[in-house]
Amino acid sequence: MEKEVYKIVFELENYHWWYVGYRELVEKYLKKEHRKLEIFDAGCGCGGMLTMLEKYGNAEGVDFSDIALNFAKSRGLKNVSKADLNFWKSEKKYDLIHCSDVLYHKNIENDVEILQKFFDSLQKDGLLILSLPAFAILSRQHDKAVFGVRRYRKNKMVKILENIGFRIEKASYRFPYVFLAILLVKCIEFFYRKKSDSVDIQHIPRWWNKIWLTLNRLENSSITLGIPVPFGSTLFIVARK
Numbered sequence: 001m002e003k004e005v006y007k008i009v010f011e012l013e014n015y016h017w018w019y020v021g022y023r024e025l026v027e028k029y030l031k032k033e034h035r036k037l038e039i040f041d042a043g044c045g046c047g048g049m050l051t052m053l054e055k056y057g058n059a060e061g062v063d064f065s066d067i068a069l070n071f072a073k074s075r076g077l078k079n080v081s082k083a084d085l086n087f088w089k090s091e092k093k094y095d096l097i098h099c100s101d102v103l104y105h106k107n108i109e110n111d112v113e114i115l116q117k118f119f120d121s122l123q124k125d126g127l128l129i130l131s132l133p134a135f136a137i138l139s140r141q142h143d144k145a146v147f148g149v150r151r152y153r154k155n156k157m158v159k160i161l162e163n164i165g166f167r168i169e170k171a172s173y174r175f176p177y178v179f180l181a182i183l184l185v186k187c188i189e190f191f192y193r194k195k196s197d198s199v200d201i202q203h204i205p206r207w208w209n210k211i212w213l214t215l216n217r218l219e220n221s222s223i224t225l226g227i228p229v230p231f232g233s234t235l236f237i238v239a240r241k
């Protein structure tokens with residue numbers, strides 16, 4: 001990602017519904033573990049998630065971007081280091097590996113191989129939590145700006161993870177309303193032959209953020225209760241070794 005994109009992500013991670021809602025969803029699963037965890041955040045970016053993960057045990061993160069790591073260190077995070085997941089190999093075994101919005105990146109050479117390495121680096125009964133952009137049809141300028149080259153479908157990813165040996169505890173789409181909004185914008189852009197040249201993540205007014213966060217919290221509850229979300233702009237998976 002460009003430096004300006006990292007900077008805006010770093011700022012938004014503190015309050016924006018997208019990041020706050022996702023951290024709250026992940027926490028719902030971590031709270032069920034009832035033990036101190038050894039945690040690895042693969043592609044930790046600016047460290048917003050890692051700051052939360054530290055509450056649940058010893059958390060460390062890697063990223064291959066110096067810009068991201070500097071932002072993460074500026075949060076006071078000490079356990080962050082530089083590594084390329086394509087060549088990463090861990091001697092250590094973790095209780096939790098978290099990886100959000102990384103496997104779709106153009107610098108990931110083989111996403112399935114990396115998932116296999118996550119499996120190998122988990123303790124027996126260890127958890128993998130994944131968040132991935134969903135549905136290729138939603139691909140747009142934002143994906144290019146954040147170097148995204150893949151979008152995923154639930155059934156295919158579930159099969160890949162089961163073939164590796166994971167048991168799926170949750171596989172759900174998120175943000176159906178974002179899915180519809182992106183499709184609408186794409187249609188408008190198509191008819192007016194105009195392409196947006198910016199990333200989707202922007203500062204937004206407090207009241208607007210509150211509305212979206214409320215909607216996101218409702219969705220988080222329906223996901224944990226097992227109410228199906230048949231489509232969405234993001235795919236969320238919790239899998240156990």
Ligand SMILES: C[S@@+](CC[C@H](N)C(=O)[O-])C[C@H]1O[C@@H](n2cnc3c(N)ncnc32)[C@H](O)[C@@H]1O
Nearest residue numbers: 043044045063064065084085100101102105107
């Ligand atoms: C969209 S950001 C997501 C960051 C963070 N996980 C989050 O959810 O906010 C994608 C991150 O993946 C990192 N990344 C991409 N390819 C990587 C690789 N091969 N090895 C390590 N990190 C990588 C990028 O540097 C970037 O920080």
